[in-house]
Amino acid sequence: MKKAFFKEASKAQIARKTKVKVASLADIVNLKAGEFTIVDAFTPEGYKDARKFMKHGEEVRVRRFRSSGEAVRYGKTPVQLREDAFDAIRGNEFCGYSFMPFARDRRKRKVSLTACLEGARLFAYSHQVRGAGIKMKAYADARRARIEGAEAVASVPSRTEGHDRHKFKLMAVPIVDIPEKYALAFNLGSDHACGAKRFNIRYRYLDDKESSGVVNFCSHEVAVYLELVQREWEQNKNIVPLQMCMFAIPSQRTVDFYLRLENNVLIKDKAEKGKEALRKPNLAEKEIALWEFVRQYGHDAAFFPKSSRDGSLRKYRWQVE
Numbered sequence: 427m428k429k430a431f432f433k434e435a436s437k438a439q440i441a442r443k444t445k446v447k448v449a450s451l452a453d454i455v456n457l458k459a460g461e462f463t464i465v466d467a468f469t470p471e472g473y474k475d476a477r478k479f480m481k482h483g484e485e486v487r488v489r490r491f492r493s494s495g496e497a498v499r500y501g502k503t504p505v506q507l508r509e510d511a512f513d514a515i516r517g518n519e520f521c522g523y524s525f526m527p528f529a530r531d532r533r534k535r536k537v538s539l540t541a542c543l544e545g546a547r548l549f550a551y552s553h554q555v556r557g558a559g560i561k562m563k564a565y566a567d568a569r570r571a572r573i574e575g576a577e578a579v580a581s582v583p584s585r586t587e588g589h590d591r592h593k594f595k596l597m598a599v600p601i602v603d604i605p606e607k608y609a610l611a612f613n614l615g616s617d618h619a620c621g622a623k624r625f626n627i628r629y630r631y632l633d634d635k636e637s638s639g640v641v642n643f644c645s646h647e648v649a650v651y652l653e654l655v656q657r658e659w660e661q662n663k664n665i666v667p668l669q670m671c672m673f674a675i676p677s678q679r680t681v682d683f684y685l686r687l688e689n690n691v692l693i694k695d696k697a698e699k700g701k702e703a704l705r706k707p708n709l710a711e712k713e714i715a716l717w718e719f720v721r722q723y724g725h726d727a728a729f730f731p732k733s734s735r736d737g738s739l740r741k742y743r744w745q746v747e
């Protein structure tokens with residue numbers, strides 16, 4: 427069972443709310459707490475299920491560079507590169523965004539917007555609930571940190587009641603303010619394994635040689651990175667980990683949209699035997715809805731928080747009325 431902070435309304439609870447119509451998917455952000463809407467199923471055709479889409483669907487590509495030198499000369503931060511990529515999307519059927527490292531492993535890095543949202547939620551939880559804090563120790567040997575980035579060993583609470591914390595190490599975190607940071611950011615890695623990642627390993631030999639080398643970041647890694655961002659700023663007045671953050675950080679309004687997806691929307695599957703089946707949005711539909719939100723409102727409104735508008739990420743509202 428999920429911990430209270432992560433609870434969503436059940437299908438029955440949603441169905442008891444007042445049914446209203448919305449003009450477009452992005453408009454569900456305007457639903458009131460006591461309203462709900464029904465949307466036709468929109469898991470893309472050609473994928474057996476939501477997980478297959480999340481694994482094989484099209485990605486939004488963050489600009490690729492031929493070499494680390496080229497990335498340094500280009501001199502744009504990850505959030506600027508995401509702005510370019512996100513604001514250029516035409517459709518909404520994406521399973522995440524991806525970038526390529528310069529490290530020897532050459533494994534493509536992939537991040538879903540749902541992982542970014544769940545990571546931000548886990549980070550807020552760790553600050554809003556007593557005893558839930560993220561434990562972390564950063565190792566930044568001055569000389570190595572310049573070339574390879576810092577390492578951080580951390581433990582994050584689980585979202586599930588009674589489960590152990592996740593312990594792992596983040597690697598190649600940019601922490602020193604040198605030109606090479608523009609390349610180093612792409613090498614971000616970790617030794618984390620959790621449910622979602624094991625699923626990927628299990629499947630890679632069955633149906634998917636091509637993407638077997640992909641590093642899929644999950645919410646736990648996002649939460650730990652956000653914690654490191656905050657500590658570096660507050661303890662060392664160092665902005666580099668935030669400036670070089672490869673994870674998209676949501677605005678409060680994007681969080682509100684996500685919460686509406688979880689608590690105010692039911693999906694209607696194609697009728698079988700004349701029966702109308704309603705269910706909650708699956709992972710693929712949540713991801714696609716987030717991309718639609720980006721398409722409609724733009725990168726900055728969705729994933730470039732401003733303190734004057736959004737306040738502190740730690741204090742975001744994640745509780746639904």
Ligand SMILES: [Zn+2]
Pocket residue numbers: 592618619620621644645646647
């Ligand atoms: Zn994980």
